[in-house]
Amino acid sequence: MGAGTHRGIEIGLHLRPGLSDEAFVARAIGNLAAFRLGETRGERLDWQVIRVEMPNSHHYRLVLRHPDRVLDVGITRDLAALLHDLSKETVEELRARFEAAERDGMKPVPLRHVTEEVDFWRDDFWNWFG
Numbered sequence: 001m002g003a004g005t006h007r008g009i010e011i012g013l014h015l016r017p018g019l020s021d022e023a024f025v026a027r028a029i030g031n032l033a034a035f036r037l038g039e040t041r042g043e044r045l046d047w048q049v050i051r052v053e054m055p056n057s058h059h060y061r062l063v064l065r066h067p068d069r070v071l072d073v074g075i076t077r078d079l080a081a082l083l084h085d086l087s088k089e090t091v092e093e094l095r096a097r098f099e100a101a102e103r104d105g106m107k108p109v110p111l112r113h114v115t116e117e118v119d120f121w122r123d124d125f126w127n128w129f130g
Helices: 022-041 074-087 089-105 124-128
Strands: 009-013 046-053 058-065 111-114
Touching: 009 022, 009 074, 022 074, 022 089, 022 111, 046 089, 058 074, 074 111
Parallel strands: 046 111
Antiparallel strands: 009 058, 046 058
16 A cells, blocks of 8 residues: 555444434534544644445445554544543534534534445545545
């Protein structure tokens, strides 16, 4: 793989069935977790929040990488802790945290929709990062 194409991690975002404003919750949790992870580790991270459409269902994934190097083993543990904390929030609390993170410099990515399993690491999306 060339420069800037280091494989990262992907993790499922499992939301409660029947959640109001599900798309916002997935986008907020994914963006907040990735932004705060980069902040606490003092690293710049790139990420995507994906809604994967299946024939009779859908699910969400957070895809995360460091633009310059392979991620270390401890990042998965740190990310899991952040996701666990965020999963306890109400929609209103997530909205407030999302707005606060934007004021702190978070540049949220939009929710991407895909209709099949794709190799997120070979996706042209990463070419947008310079």
